[in-house]
Amino acid sequence: MDELARKAAELSGRFNLGVRTEKLSSLSAMGTGGRALVVEAETLAELAELLKIHRLNDWPYLVVGGASNILFPDEDVSFSVLRLTGTFAALKSSGSEILAGAGCSTAKVLALSEKAGLSGLEMTAGLPGTLGGAVRGNAGSAATGAAELASSLEMLDADGRALRLGPGDFQIGYRSLALPTELAGGIITSLRLSLIPSSPQKVKEDSSRVLAARRANQPRERSLGCVFKNPPGDSAGRLIDQCGLKGVKSGGAMISPKHANFIVNVGGASSRDVLALADRAADEVKVRFGHDLELEIKTANKRGLFIKRL
Numbered sequence: 663m664d665e666l667a668r669k670a671a672e673l674s675g676r677f678n679l680g681v682r683t684e685k686l687s688s689l690s691a692m693g694t695g696g697r698a699l700v701v702e703a704e705t706l707a708e709l710a711e712l713l714k715i716h717r718l719n720d721w722p723y724l725v726v727g728g729a730s731n732i733l734f735p736d737e738d739v740s741f742s743v744l745r746l747t748g749t750f751a752a753l754k755s756s757g758s759e760i761l762a763g764a765g766c767s768t769a770k771v772l773a774l775s776e777k778a779g780l781s782g783l784e785m786t787a788g789l790p791g792t793l794g795g796a797v798r799g800n801a802g803s804a805a806t807g808a809a810e811l812a813s814s815l816e817m818l819d820a821d822g823r824a825l826r827l828g829p830g831d832f833q834i835g836y837r838s839l840a841l842p843t844e845l846a847g848g849i850i851t852s853l854r855l856s857l858i859p860s861s862p863q864k865v866k867e868d869s870s871r872v873l874a875a876r877r878a879n880q881p882r883e884r885s886l887g888c889v890f891k892n893p894p895g896d897s898a899g900r901l902i903d904q905c906g907l908k909g910v911k912s913g914g915a916m917i918s919p920k921h922a923n924f925i926v927n928v929g930g931a932s933s934r935d936v937l938a939l940a941d942r943a944a945d946e947v948k949v950r951f952g953h954d955l956e957l958e959i960k961t962a963n964k965r966g967l968f969i970k971r972l
């Protein structure tokens with residue numbers, strides 16, 4: 663029995679959880695990645711227990727939403743992939759707030775805000791993935807991100823203890839949400855979003871406009887969205903384009919001819935192909951313009967730690 667199978671047997675024997683060994687390529691928006699133990703938690707109690715077991719055994723884990731912003735390694739990994747299902751998809755509006763489980767798809771949360779006539783989430787129109795992932799990475803438009811709407815976050819820390827954070831407890835930056843250090847490895851379980859009362863028609867019109875702009879600018883092939891953050895006052899896509907890299911390929915990956923900050927899977931790409939192109943783009947932008955491009959996508963290694971370069 664290999665390590666993954668041993669861990670799976672141990673967890674399935676103890677809980678009524680969805681535990682399986684799966685190719686990460688089937689979860690990933692990029693369609694790359696080796697095998698992992700994937701565990702689905704349906705309740706807070708299950709997730710807390712799962713975290714405790716991982717802590718006790720010193721097993722690494724990574725919480726994954728829609729996997730639309732994580733590049734997994736091509737090799738089989740030693741971290742467990744934790745997914746939030748069941749009660750983590752709960753969603754309701756109350757006055758000018760939306761209360762949502764972190765496992766809700768961002769699209770569903772936006773649809774509720776349209777129906778309830780609550781404004782704020784329009785900039786997420788067309789974003790794949792879950793609300794937990796969007797808030798963790800402050801995903802959104804150039805101007806703003808989903809974390810800015812969060813008035814409170816319910817979390818479990820790495821020991822499985824529940825905590826509630828208010829806006830004073832986290833710092834929001836461009837595509838980032840800085841959590842207190844004791845919450846490194848913590849999981850957002852549910853959120854309260856503070857929105858602005860408007861009308862269903864206006865919210866729908868504004869989000870349709872955002873969606874149309876995304877569709878016009880972004881490639882249709884599999885990708886992880888923008889690979890690099892924009893350097894202050896500039897655009898990573900413009901810089902990569904100026905280096906003449908649109909359409910450049912490595913294996914099955916290509917720098918999108920439509921938007922140079924997207925690396926797309928044009929068939930059979932590996933994560934190594936994607937990283938080779940990201941490295942090449944970062945190197946050429948550094949040489950030509952002197953900018954150090956910072957990755958926006960998260961690139962996981964075998965233990966689930968995020969790495970900067972190959």
Ligand SMILES: Cc1cc2nc3c(=O)[nH]c(=O)nc-3n(C[C@H](O)[C@H](O)[C@H](O)COP(=O)(O)OP(=O)(O)OC[C@H]3O[C@@H](n4cnc5c(N)ncnc54)[C@H](O)[C@@H]3O)c2cc1C
Binds near residue numbers: 792800
């Ligand atoms: C075609 C395409 C277009 C995109 N366009 C945009 C865009 O316009 N703007 C933009 O900002 N992004 C964009 N993205 C990137 C991506 O969609 C967002 O970052 C998305 O919100 C990530 O959500 P996810 O659930 O897929 O997160 P994942 O990729 O699963 O995870 C991202 C990070 O969040 C962590 N995480 C996930 N869930 C939780 C949780 N519950 N608690 C704590 N941490 C958690 C993960 O561990 C990981 O570190 C695009 C991606 C694609 C594929």
